[in-house]
Amino acid sequence: MLKCRQVPEQAEKLLAGDLGWRERLSLRMHLLICGYCRRYMRQLKLLLRSVPFLHGPASDDEVDKVITRVQCDRESHHH
Amino acid sequence: MVAAFDEDASFVAALREGDQHAFSQLVRHHHRALLAVARGLVGESEAEEVVQLAWIKAHRALPTFEGRSALRTWLSRIVINEARMQLRSRRREVFLEDLAVEGDDALADRFAASGHWAQPPHRWQEDSPEALLTAEQLRDCLERLMREMPDNQRLLLEMRDAGGIDFDEICNTLSISASNARVLLHRARSRLFRLVDHYEETGEC
Numbered sequence: 001m002l003k004c005r006q007v008p009e010q011a012e013k014l015l016a017g018d019l020g021w022r023e024r025l026s027l028r029m030h031l032l033i034c035g036y037c038r039r040y041m042r043q044l045k046l047l048l049r050s051v052p053f054l055h056g057p058a059s060d061d062e063v064d065k066v067i068t069r070v071q072c073d074r075e076s077h078h079h
Numbered sequence: 080m081v082a083a084f085d086e087d088a089s090f091v092a093a094l095r096e097g098d099q100h101a102f103s104q105l106v107r108h109h110h111r112a113l114l115a116v117a118r119g120l121v122g123e124s125e126a127e128e129v130v131q132l133a134w135i136k137a138h139r140a141l142p143t144f145e146g147r148s149a150l151r152t153w154l155s156r157i158v159i160n161e162a163r164m165q166l167r168s169r170r171r172e173v174f175l176e177d178l179a180v181e182g183d184d185a186l187a188d189r190f191a192a193s194g195h196w197a198q199p200p201h202r203w204q205e206d207s208p209e210a211l212l213t214a215e216q217l218r219d220c221l222e223r224l225m226r227e228m229p230d231n232q233r234l235l236l237e238m239r240d241a242g243g244i245d246f247d248e249i250c251n252t253l254s255i256s257a258s259n260a261r262v263l264l265h266r267a268r269s270r271l272f273r274l275v276d277h278y279e280e281t282g283e284c
Binding site: 003004005006008009012013016036037039040043044046047048049050051052053054055056057058062063065066067069070073074 | 099102103106107108110111112114115131134135138139151186190193194195196199200202203205206207208209211212218221222225236240241243246261264265268269271272275276
């Protein structure tokens with residue numbers, strides 16, 4: 001029987017598509033009976049969806065620097 | 080605030096047609112995340128140049144972007160290729176100097192000897208990334224945690240969770256085993272989870 005302690009690692013394997021059907025079934029069964037692990041799973045998914053936004057947007061200066069380089073490259077290509 | 084960013088079909092179409100405003104938006108949204116990936120691969124001093132060169136390549140390749148992966152993933156791949164070329168030209172390789180997994184699993188002490196939760200996760204109030212990352216204090220704490228994280232754990236998190244690069248590609252790039260990569264990533268995620276959970280409980284971190 002799967003223990004709560006094993007759920008964080010098994011949950012990540014599930015999300016990565018790395019669980020065989022037996023392990024998947026075992027995790028699903030555990031989640032059915034354990035509200036805390038269901039909460040963990042739900043919040044882990046939210047956390048992982050948030051990671052791509054952690055850095056925030058670039059500043060105007062950073063954007064301008066990239067655009068200037070790209071334009072230089074385009075002009076040197078045209079000539 | 081998390082900038083809402085809509086990668087819908089019309090935005091991608093505008094990029095492919097060379098719309099400069101759309102390209103500026105693309106840069107604004109992804110530049111810092113790409114810098115973080117580059118930093119982990121080539122170090123602070125060369126990361127900026129690697130990302131600048133990657134943007135030039137991306138701009139040239141956008142008309143042929145087929146949308147088979149998310150833009151972030153596509154851009155991250157270009158940065159990784161650029162970083163590898165840069166390292167090759169200096170006869171260096173991408174490798175994680177320290178593969179040791181530092182510290183304990185950040186969630187280990189949340190469980191009792193029986194294997195059940197001793198301190199279960201708190202109920203988070205938010206249900207979207209936008210809502211979760213609205214709190215400036217939490218964002219600051221997360222940024223600090225990322226800075227202080229062991230390099231190898233941070234790089235895994237940046238490549239997989241922020242960059243959307245798949246596991247096999249990460250393992251090839253870094254020459255590490257899948258099991259090692261999985262442990263490093265799990266440690267990084269557990270640190271983030273613990274911090275957010277503590278913030279949700281106490282309002283501070």
